[in-house]
Amino acid sequence: MSALGFTTKIVHSDHKLGLEAGAVHAPIHNSVPYGFSDVQGLIDVFQGQPGHAYARTSTPTLDALCQKIQKMDNGVATAVFSSGMSAIVATFLTLLKAGDHVICSRFLFGNTTSLLRTLEGYGIEITLVDATEIKEVEKALKQNTKMVFVETIANPVTQVSALAEIGDFCEKEELVYVVDNTITSSFLFDARAVKTSLIVTSLSKYVAGHGNAMGGSVTDTGLYNWENYPNIYEGYRKGDSKMWGISQIKKKGLRDMGACLSSQGAHLISIGSETMELRMQRQAVNAMALAELLEDHPKVAKVYYPGLASHPQHVRAKTLFNGFGALLSFDLIDDIDCCEFLNKLNLVISATHLGDNRTLALPVAPTIYFEMGLQLRQEMGISENMIRCSVGIENTADLIADFKQALA
The missing domain is CATH 3.40.640.10 (Type I PLP-dependent aspartate aminotransferase-like (Major domain))
Structure with missing residues (x-):
């Protein structure tokens, strides 16, 4: 067998x-x-x-x-x-x-x-x-x-x-x-x-x-x-x-x-x-769609997602992993406040966690990496305007529409 x-x-x-x-x-x-x-x-x-x-x-x-x-x-x-x-x-x-x-x-x-x-x-x-x-x-x-x-x-x-x-x-x-x-x-x-x-x-x-x-x-x-x-x-x-x-x-x-x-x-x-494979496949599809939207958007300065060809370790990730996962981060351009942007999202929940069925997002610098201090954040490549997303299993079109309206 x-x-x-x-x-x-x-x-x-x-x-x-x-x-x-x-x-x-x-x-x-x-x-x-x-x-x-x-x-x-x-x-x-x-x-x-x-x-x-x-x-x-x-x-x-x-x-x-x-x-x-x-x-x-x-x-x-x-x-x-x-x-x-x-x-x-x-x-x-x-x-x-x-x-x-x-x-x-x-x-x-x-x-x-x-x-x-x-x-x-x-x-x-x-x-x-x-x-x-x-x-x-x-x-x-x-x-x-x-x-x-x-x-x-x-x-x-x-x-x-x-x-x-x-x-x-x-x-x-x-x-x-x-x-x-x-x-x-x-x-x-x-x-x-x-x-x-x-x-x-x-x-x-x-x-x-x-x-x-x-x-x-x-x-x-x-x-x-x-x-x-x-x-x-x-x-x-x-x-x-x-x-x-x-x-x-x-x-x-x-x-x-x-x-x-x-x-x-x-x-x-x-x-x-029992549903991990099914969930992660859907999350990866959503994450890729969201990463592509953000990378092409004029109000986004940079996107961090291994599934993008622009990612410095994209080839390595493609070789090692059975997919690129559901963790995605991005930097908004300087004149957009990340907290104001997050408050405009309707489906995405402002919360700290990863791997949830729901899409979660937070501003990185003032929350999970606040104690690290500015110098260590900079050494780790974390900008002061970074947003981290744990992408969930929502219908892709609904998730994309929510980000589009918030960015608008």
Whole structure:
């Protein structure tokens, strides 16, 4: 039998688990403790055997979602968390120690950039580089470098990292290669294909889609040799070495740090994920139509969207991704106030989020990148008149008409 398609794998994932009464959706298990008729069963779970003891670490509902995400990411194991940021925090804090060095893209989500400053306070050295150029990544290598962290498509300026070249570099130098796949998602980009070690995703965005649940995931692709990684604790150096990294992230991030996803949230994310391919295809069509309208409009100074031939990494995006996604930003000409423009839109909602079914937009500089300050915004290519759009699934003609009337 040939390999199943992306959506087919997702919609049949729960049913293939052999659920009670032939259910096609994994049920919501709200229980916090899990009891055992034989106390040895409880002891076995605490000593690493499969099973559930306490909801902070796992529930059957979370396990079903983990299996679904693992299939999407083509990985060997997945852990889920309360948000995308908690997944990133858990990855950094469980795998890095004081004195370690991390190479990071300087085109990162604002909260992630803020987190990097916190890590520096813990004695972890950070070097920010232009990740669209492999030479910049290579120049940052130090003797104490342990990890490289990049996003696929940057938010909000849409720079596309040199993902394949960085994968080759990390393989050669035996570095942990962490890719934040949120903006593309596993539908648009198979991060394992570029030798990624760990795939981090905010499930709140394109995976869930409906803007009604938060969650994050970390998937181990099975490509990194954890036997050579010095920061794996002795207690986790047992069994299949491919599981050492994800076991440490899960135990430390969930059990010790408590960044646990609720079963309710996991269920909503799981249901939403079934239509991810359909939603993202429609969003990409809308985003391209909107990008083309804006690029040709005299009141728009610049458009940032990888699907446009004018984008500096258009060819790279076309090669790597199964589409160009739904994140789009643009600069209005200087004499138009971006807030006044946004207030004239009727369908587009002024809100901060990505991947929603509805088109959302905001002025970047005074909101999500306000804390960064003018200098850092300029270094990241963010203008003071930039608007970011998360393009939704509205009928294309309605969305285009709304932008036309607002620009008029």
